[in-house]
Amino acid sequence: MKQKKSIFIRPLVIVIDLVLINAIVYFISDKEYLNFPFLFYVSIFWLFISYYTKFYNVYRYTHVSRLITLLLSQFFVFSLAYLSYFSLFKEGQIINNQFFVFALIFCSISFIKFFVFFLLKKYRSGGMNYRNIVFFGGMNSAKKLEKLFQNKSDLGYRFYGFFSDKTYKSKFFLGPTKNGFKYIEENNIDEVYCDPTEISQSLLIKIRKFVNQNNLELRLLPENKAIYSKDFILEYYGTIPILKPKKLPFERIETHVIKRTFDIFFSLIVIVFLLSWLLPILWFSVKLTSKGPFFFKQQRDGINGNQFVCYKIRSMEINKDADIISATKDDKRITKIGAFLRKTSLDELPQFFNVLFGDMSIVGPRPHINVQTKKYINEVDNYLVRNSVKPGITGLAQISGYRGEIIKKSDIENRVRLDIFYIENWSFFLDIKIISQTCFNFFIKEEKAY
Structure with missing residues (x-):
């Protein structure tokens, strides 16, 4: 565009x-x-x-x-x-x-x-560096926008017209709201404006979801009470108040810089001062009690669905179902030393190398095996939102008790709900809190740690 x-x-x-x-x-x-x-x-x-x-x-x-x-x-x-x-x-x-x-x-x-x-x-x-916009709402508000952008050409907006479920005799009337989404895609529209008083709440939710999926900008003409909404920023185009949604944390470049810097620093400390001496001990224990490689490698979904090799310490006997069936309670495939590793989450330690390589983060949604991803995409609303950030070694869902085997649908729904909450409310101190709680959980017996 x-x-x-x-x-x-x-x-x-x-x-x-x-x-x-x-x-x-x-x-x-x-x-x-x-x-x-x-x-x-x-x-x-x-x-x-x-x-x-x-x-x-x-x-x-x-x-x-x-x-x-x-x-x-x-x-x-x-x-x-x-x-x-x-x-x-x-x-x-x-x-x-x-x-x-x-x-x-x-x-x-x-x-x-x-x-x-x-x-x-x-x-x-001069007509350069412009943005194409459409409006959902009534003709009066549409006229205000059209007049504003016509009089202030230095703003760089082109008003294409408006959609409404009422019929108007106007050259800017583009048809009913149901036609708006196809029109936006076909005409390279960059920003969508709405009047919440003229459209239904369900349509506004649908529009907001659509603009997020298509990387567009959304602006609202506010009611008086909406001006003070904590989820929006009030701006003035001339004398017309406009609301724009606040950016989510991971839509800001500084979030990625802070998180990546911390990931590198923290993972290096763990690798140098912990894994350098602990991995040889664990290697000896694993090799002594079962046949097979020390590391278990598996393809997982990373950010934006990109595949990466996730590293763990092998905790099971070699089996053909490792990429199909997750561990369950009293799973016969788990070795004796593997049971200890899984209880203490020590089997996850090699993922600090994934963090250092940039495939994962210290904190984020846990990466599921591919067969689970394919299953839950169609069963759980907003499941793929988890893939908008790097997967983590630990996460908000894990410290809240939603880890391990998924027995009923509410388990995965709650996990996704907490993952999305984390994505929408990230802060550096939230990461620190999650890491601290994860360390604390190391010393207590977790019911689903198997």
């Missing part, structure tokens, strides 16, 4: 800002500070502060007053971090022209900020 090119604008602006900051410090600052530690310090703090001030969260509908607010808040905090370097590492001595250097950085970044902002507006006014 045409608007997808705009995803490169923000990274490009960030790179330009960092190059400017480093160039100014390098060429104008005192020779004493032309070193990697100082440049790294400045760059890291700039990115860190911009994340919390949302300095780069500038959209096509952002007002210039918001731009000024972002600049002032960013540079106020950045000035403290910048000048703190001299207090922390140079005993409070500010060398010669550092205030001038900082002022030059402020002026340069501000110029780039406004230049890009107005350049994009001019570009969109």
